[in-house]
Amino acid sequence: MSNKKAQSAFEIARKQIFWIFMGLVVVVAVLSFTYIIQNYISHLADTPPELELQFITLRFLENPDCFAYQDSFNGKVLVNTLDINKLNEERMDLCYFTGESKGYNYPNFELYFPEINLSFNTNEYYGMVDHTYFKQINIKNGTEIYSTNLIIYIQENMETSRHDETWS
Amino acid sequence: MINMKLFKSKKASSILMMVFELMAVVLIVSMLMLVSKKLNDSESVHKNLIAEDLNMMINYMASVSGDIILKYPLQNSSKNISAYEIVLTSSNVDGTGTNDAELKVSIGGEVSLLDSKRTLFLPTGYTAIGIAEQKERICLTKQGKSITLEGC
Numbered sequence: 343m344s345n346k347k348a349q350s351a352f353e354i355a356r357k358q359i360f361w362i363f364m365g366l367v368v369v370v371a372v373l374s375f376t377y378i379i380q381n382y383i384s385h386l387a388d389t390p391p392e393l394e395l396q397f398i399t400l401r402f403l404e405n406p407d408c409f410a411y412q413d414s415f416n417g418k419v420l421v422n423t424l425d426i427n428k429l430n431e432e433r434m435d436l437c438y439f440t441g442e443s444k445g446y447n448y449p450n451f452e453l454y455f456p457e458i459n460l461s462f463n464t465n466e467y468y469g470m471v472d473h474t475y476f477k478q479i480n481i482k483n484g485t486e487i488y489s490t491n492l493i494i495y496i497q498e499n500m501e502t503s504r505h506d507e508t509w510s
Numbered sequence: 511m512i513n514m515k516l517f518k519s520k521k522a523s524s525i526l527m528m529v530f531e532l533m534a535v536v537l538i539v540s541m542l543m544l545v546s547k548k549l550n551d552s553e554s555v556h557k558n559l560i561a562e563d564l565n566m567m568i569n570y571m572a573s574v575s576g577d578i579i580l581k582y583p584l585q586n587s588s589k590n591i592s593a594y595e596i597v598l599t600s601s602n603v604d605g606t607g608t609n610d611a612e613l614k615v616s617i618g619g620e621v622s623l624l625d626s627k628r629t630l631f632l633p634t635g636y637t638a639i640g641i642a643e644q645k646e647r648i649c650l651t652k653q654g655k656s657i658t659l660e661g662c
Binding site for chain 1: 523527531534538541542545546554555558559562565566569570572573574575576609610626629631633634635636655
């Protein structure tokens with residue numbers, strides 16, 4: 343009789359332990375499920391990264407607050423023409439600065455002008471190149487304008503997987 | 511009056527335990543269904559799409575040297591953004607902060623884990639601010655170094 347009682351008590355205790363354990367498993371499962379679905383949804387509406395990067399890199403070539411040449415007399419901006427006096431890292435920091443903390447999780451750029459052997463980059467650029475962008479541009483140096491090549495190396499996000507894609 | 515003998519009987523406690531287990535299973539299943547329904551609605555995708563579009567529009571505006579007005583969505587677009595609250599905040603409102611701005615798209619201003627957020631890095635001196643609550647169309651205006659978002 344006492345053996346049966348003990349067995350019954352053991353049965354109930356076993357079920358309680360099972361349900362406590364199951365409760366923890368269910369909480370973990372729901373949280374993981376939420377995370378997986380949320381991650382899936384956030385990537386469902388992703389646009390190709392090249393598109394967004396094109397819009398950002400456009401400022402290097404067209405905005406006089408970045409590197410684009412602006413005529414001091416009439417204020418006219420020469421699109422696709424860069425001012426040689428603006429081509430330096432200080433100007434780059436004024437044009438695009440990702441912040442000190444976690445800036446590496448956002449696109450960072452290196453501008454390289456092979457013909458004049460000049461390069462500079464944004465503050466959190468570590469050379470982990472995801473995309474390479476080739477562009478034919480003009481450089482204004484005093485009264486002279488000459489055509490040259492510009493290579494923009496893009497480090498998209500240090501946390502994402504690496505892949506090198508070349509586009510122009 | 512509950513018969514206490516019922517709880518002492520092995521058969522009764524076994525039935526009670528089974529009922530409890532069934533209730534737990536129903537609770538878990540309904541919880542998972544609720545979570546999946548909440549997460550899997552198209553609202554989240556729409557919010558992400560709107561945030562992505564506006565992010566690219568603002569980045570484009572930061573590239574243009576002159577003043578510009580961009581309207582979103584397009585006149586004949588079937589896209590409906592009237593259910594959303596779109597907030598654009600800049601760290602550099604007084605001209606002394608960093609150049610980053612944050613774009614947030616939410617439903618009716620509710621704070622949710624599923625709000626779509628984007629961080630933008632603007633050239634020094636630029637500000638990007640504005641709010642559009644449940645507007646059918648919004649206008650992004652760039653005047654000088656100031657980008658504003660408002661309903662139009």
